[in-house]
Structure formats: C-alpha cells, structure tokens
Amino acid sequence: xxxxxxxxxxxxxxxxxxxxxxxxxxxxxxxxxxxxxxxxxxxxxxxxxxxxxxxxxxxxxxxxxxxxxxxxxxxxxxxxxxxxxxxxxxxxxxxxxxxxxxxxxxxxxxxxxxxx
Amino acid sequence: xxxxxxxxxxxxxxxxxxxxxxxxxxxxxxxxxxxxxxxxxxxxxxxxxxxxxxxxxxxxxxxxxxxxxxxxxxxxxxxxxxxxxxxxxxxxxxxxxxxxxxxxxxxxxxxxxxxx
Numbered sequence: 001x002x003x004x005x006x007x008x009x010x011x012x013x014x015x016x017x018x019x020x021x022x023x024x025x026x027x028x029x030x031x032x033x034x035x036x037x038x039x040x041x042x043x044x045x046x047x048x049x050x051x052x053x054x055x056x057x058x059x060x061x062x063x064x065x066x067x068x069x070x071x072x073x074x075x076x077x078x079x080x081x082x083x084x085x086x087x088x089x090x091x092x093x094x095x096x097x098x099x100x101x102x103x104x105x106x107x108x109x110x111x112x113x114x115x116x
Numbered sequence: 117x118x119x120x121x122x123x124x125x126x127x128x129x130x131x132x133x134x135x136x137x138x139x140x141x142x143x144x145x146x147x148x149x150x151x152x153x154x155x156x157x158x159x160x161x162x163x164x165x166x167x168x169x170x171x172x173x174x175x176x177x178x179x180x181x182x183x184x185x186x187x188x189x190x191x192x193x194x195x196x197x198x199x200x201x202x203x204x205x206x207x208x209x210x211x212x213x214x215x216x217x218x219x220x221x222x223x224x225x226x227x228x229x230x231x232x
Contacts, residue, residue, distance in 0.1 A: 084157075108153065
C-alpha cells in the first residue's frame with residue numbers, strides 16, 4: 001500500500017500558447033504498480049488553462065479545490081469542488097481556472113497513454 | 117460529457133457489525149458509459165468505518181475532506197485531504213473517520229466488481 005500527499009510530489013509544469021499555468025503530478029501510476037488506470041492531479045494557477053484537445057481515451061475527473069469550468073460543445077460549464085466529470089474518448093475538452101485560487105482536480109486515465 | 121455534483125446523488129447507506137456510518141455514491145460508472153473503471157465517493161460519518169476486508173481488485177483512493185486513517189499491516193496510518201492511497205489487489209484494508217466532520221474520499225476500481 002502506497003500513501004502520498006500530492007504536495008510531496010514535484011510537479012511537471014506546462015506553459016505554452018496552448019496551455020498556461022498547469023502543474024501536473026502522477027499520484028498513482030505504473031511506477032507504483034498500477035496496471036489498469038492512472039491517477040493524476042492537475043493544478044491550474046489563476047487564469048490558467050489546459051489545452052483544448054481530443055484523444056481516444058476517457059477522463060474521469062473529480063474537482064478537489066478552487067473554481068473552474070470545462071469546455072463542452074461550445075459552452076463553458078462551471079465546476080466546483082465535489083463535481084465529477086466524465087469525458088468520453090474522442091470528446092473535445094478543455095479546463096480553465098475561473099477563480100483567484102488554484103483550481104485542482106483529479107483526472108484518471110486508462111493505462112496506455114502517457115501518464116503526463 | 118456528464119457532469120454531476122456528489123451531493124445531487126442519493127447515497128446507498130451501509131451499517132452493520134462490520135461497517136458503520138458509510139454512505140456510498142457512484143459518481144461515474146457503467147450507467148454513464150464508463151467501460152474501464154468506476155469512480156465512487158464514500159462518506160464516513162463521525163466514528164464511521166468501512167469493513168476490514170480483502171479482494172482481488174485494486175483501489176485508487178484520493179482524500180477529499182475530513183480526517184481519517186487507513187489500516188495497513190496492523191497499523192492505522194493517518195490520512196488528510198490531498199492524500200492518495202494505492203491499495204493493491206489482495207491487500208487487507210479498512211478506512212475509518214478519526215475526526216468530528218464527515219471523512220470523504222474518492223475510490224476508483226476497475227470495471228467488473230460490484231460498483232457499490
């Protein structure tokens with residue numbers, strides 16, 4: 001049994017034209033012996049956003065802290081702590097921070113794609 | 117894309133000699149089209165605990181709110197929000213609330229076993 005706190009993991013930071021202010025951490029993945037699915041935590045700083053993209057694997061997301069929104073079919077849907085979001089394979093999506101504090105969410109993917 | 121807040125889902129309650137004060141909710145499962153893994157949220161009331169048990173599938177857990185502990189190899193390990201716990205298949209485990217407020221955590225399992 002492995003136990004970690006996310007703040008003890010050094011984040012990988014993403015900043016470019018397509019993604020801003022994103023810090024990603026693998027909480028449970030292949031290196032821990034997880035063979036079926038991988039748990040990551042993403043932290044979007046104020047005004048931060050993930051890329052608007054599509055891929056053939058699903059996301060199971062749970063909002064941990066902060067305020068944000070998810071892009072769905074042309075609209076931004078507000079998200080708050082306690083919300084779960086299921087994004088199916090091949091569905092366009094993007095996340096953004098709409099508040100003043102870090103927007104943090106858990107995102108689980110199946111094994112196979114890059115973990116970060 | 118499906119979006120839910122956990123408080124909008126009616127919980128299934130568990131109370132017996134082996135389990136006390138546990139409310140379980142499926143956030144993302146088969147009924148949502150999730151074919152590979154299932155996200156549940158468990159809420160343990162004050163003094164609540166899950167059963168001490170073993171099964172052949174893994175858990176990927178993330179602590180959302182409250183204070184609790186997990187039973188590992190004869191010891192209780194404290195848990196707080198932001199902690200991730202990876203319980204491998206066939207590893208004995210149990211969760212309990214050690215605080216005064218509800219202890220809530222996300223628990224992801226592979227598809228196949230009962231969702232609750």
